[in-house]
Amino acid sequence: MSNVNILRLKSNVTGLDTLLGGGLPEFSFNVITGTPGSGKTTLAHQIMFSMATPDCRALFFTVQGEPPLKMLRYQQQFSFFDVEKINRSVRFVSLAADFQGGDYDGVMARILHEVQSDAPRLVFVDSFRSLAQGLVDTMAGTANLQLFVQQLAQQMTSWQATTFLIGDYALAEAQSNPVFTVADGILALSQNLMRNSIVRKIQIVKMRGQAHAPGLHTFRIDSHGLTIFPRAFLALDAALAPQEIPAGTRLSMGVAELDAMMGGGLPVGYSLLLVGPSGCGKTILSTQFLLEGVRAGEPGIIAAFEKSPNQLLSKTLSALVTAGDVGIIDTRALDLSIDETLHDLIAMIRKMKARRVVIDSLSGFELALAPEFREDYRESLYRMMSVLTSMGVTILMTAELEDRYTDLRFSSYGNAFLADAIILQRYTELDGQFKRVMSVVKVRGSAHSKDIRLFDIKDGAIVLGAPLFQYHGILSGNPNYSSDGSA
Numbered sequence: 001m002s003n004v005n006i007l008r009l010k011s012n013v014t015g016l017d018t019l020l021g022g023g024l025p026e027f028s029f030n031v032i033t034g035t036p037g038s039g040k041t042t043l044a045h046q047i048m049f050s051m052a053t054p055d056c057r058a059l060f061f062t063v064q065g066e067p068p069l070k071m072l073r074y075q076q077q078f079s080f081f082d083v084e085k086i087n088r089s090v091r092f093v094s095l096a097a098d099f100q101g102g103d104y105d106g107v108m109a110r111i112l113h114e115v116q117s118d119a120p121r122l123v124f125v126d127s128f129r130s131l132a133q134g135l136v137d138t139m140a141g142t143a144n145l146q147l148f149v150q151q152l153a154q155q156m157t158s159w160q161a162t163t164f165l166i167g168d169y170a171l172a173e174a175q176s177n178p179v180f181t182v183a184d185g186i187l188a189l190s191q192n193l194m195r196n197s198i199v200r201k202i203q204i205v206k207m208r209g210q211a212h213a214p215g216l217h218t219f220r221i222d223s224h225g226l227t228i229f230p231r232a233f234l235a236l237d238a239a240l241a242p243q244e245i246p247a248g249t250r251l252s253m254g255v256a257e258l259d260a261m262m263g264g265g266l267p268v269g270y271s272l273l274l275v276g277p278s279g280c281g282k283t284i285l286s287t288q289f290l291l292e293g294v295r296a297g298e299p300g301i302i303a304a305f306e307k308s309p310n311q312l313l314s315k316t317l318s319a320l321v322t323a324g325d326v327g328i329i330d331t332r333a334l335d336l337s338i339d340e341t342l343h344d345l346i347a348m349i350r351k352m353k354a355r356r357v358v359i360d361s362l363s364g365f366e367l368a369l370a371p372e373f374r375e376d377y378r379e380s381l382y383r384m385m386s387v388l389t390s391m392g393v394t395i396l397m398t399a400e401l402e403d404r405y406t407d408l409r410f411s412s413y414g415n416a417f418l419a420d421a422i423i424l425q426r427y428t429e430l431d432g433q434f435k436r437v438m439s440v441v442k443v444r445g446s447a448h449s450k451d452i453r454l455f456d457i458k459d460g461a462i463v464l465g466a467p468l469f470q471y472h473g474i475l476s477g478n479p480n481y482s483s484d485g486s487a
Helices: 016-020 040-051 068-075 096-100 104-118 128-138 142-158 171-175 178-182 232-238 256-261 282-295 315-323 338-352 362-368 377-390 468-475
Strands: 029-034 058-062 090-094 122-126 162-167 185-194 197-207 216-222 225-229 271-276 300-304 326-330 356-360 394-400 421-430 433-443 452-458 461-467
Touching (some): 029 142, 029 178, 040 058, 040 068, 058 104, 090 104, 096 104, 104 142, 256 433, 256 461, 282 300, 282 315, 282 394, 326 338, 362 394, 377 394, 452 468, 461 468
Parallel strands (some): 029 185, 058 122, 271 394, 300 326, 300 356, 356 394
Antiparallel strands (some): 185 197, 197 216, 216 225, 421 433, 433 452, 452 461
């Protein structure tokens, strides 16, 4: 006896099929649940309009509350809504009159009559909770509800329909409610208010016959409907396969002397942490890194968290953005999640075939996150870096670091462990002036210079000067040093 092969239906809701383990099992009996306003009906309509065709018809039953015409008026604002499909591939049926009469045998008969006459492949009932609660109140009990749900599930499966019940159920009810017991799949949506931020999440509580993604995953609702952002450990499924890169390949930073200090440049696929106080030149070095990539035929991306694109870009780099050689992800809006940022980065990397990514800055990134996501910021950031570097992308991250002059630190947020390489920029006082200095703290698996070198910013570019010990020798008139700083 061979195993039954269950066809997985693609929902075409961004991120949902990844959570489901490949799609919705055909002929399954599913519950879409969540608090009011969490997006249940929108998700159901998005699935329906995406999947419905003349050969895969859909029936959408409404039980009570707003009439179908009012509901459709608002759903038409979403881009997934297709008016051409109404009454051709999608049909709406109101059960309000049957429901108000309290004749639940009649309600069942009406559903089965419509299904039998229309032969849909997709069936939706919204809101099933109202129907179920009325059944419990008028027919003495949960036992009758369970019988009703089981009968409905059996009939839908026998007619080869994939079914969705939509209702305002709390997840805690899953332990005892017969609707959840009978269901093959449970999709639970929620929205939580933290301070002034609303965070929406989805959880695949149950999906029989396939390995679905555990845990909570964030999503947004915009003019396109729901966009779901699977947690970072799943993102590799959607990422580019890394290019074949010869061992030892390095990228230029755009400053020849700095490449030499790093032992020949930054190894491909590394994450570099560039730290320093305000105004020391982190963003300028980041743009040189991207410019050098464009010269080498390597498109790049900037994810800007502190400055707007107009503030961030020099005239030269702005021209490259216009030409499509450098992409910008403007993430200044609050209430972000790291998984959402990773989703946007992967999408742009795939579109541009980008090989260099700049995140400017980690300090601004943390502030842009919704409060709920700041608690596991370091863990989530680690997952994001792992995904991007596994794609073969080389990352430069900047981080604001207060210069206290009396101690030496590499990350005020404890993020140094994320980096394969660290470059430190800071100020020092010489001749009654502040001078900028730079040093390579770490390049994993590579020899690098230990010098602390002076540098300046000229014509919008980093220009490295002499090592600091040579400068002190020249300044003091030490006979062991010549005027050009050599020993």
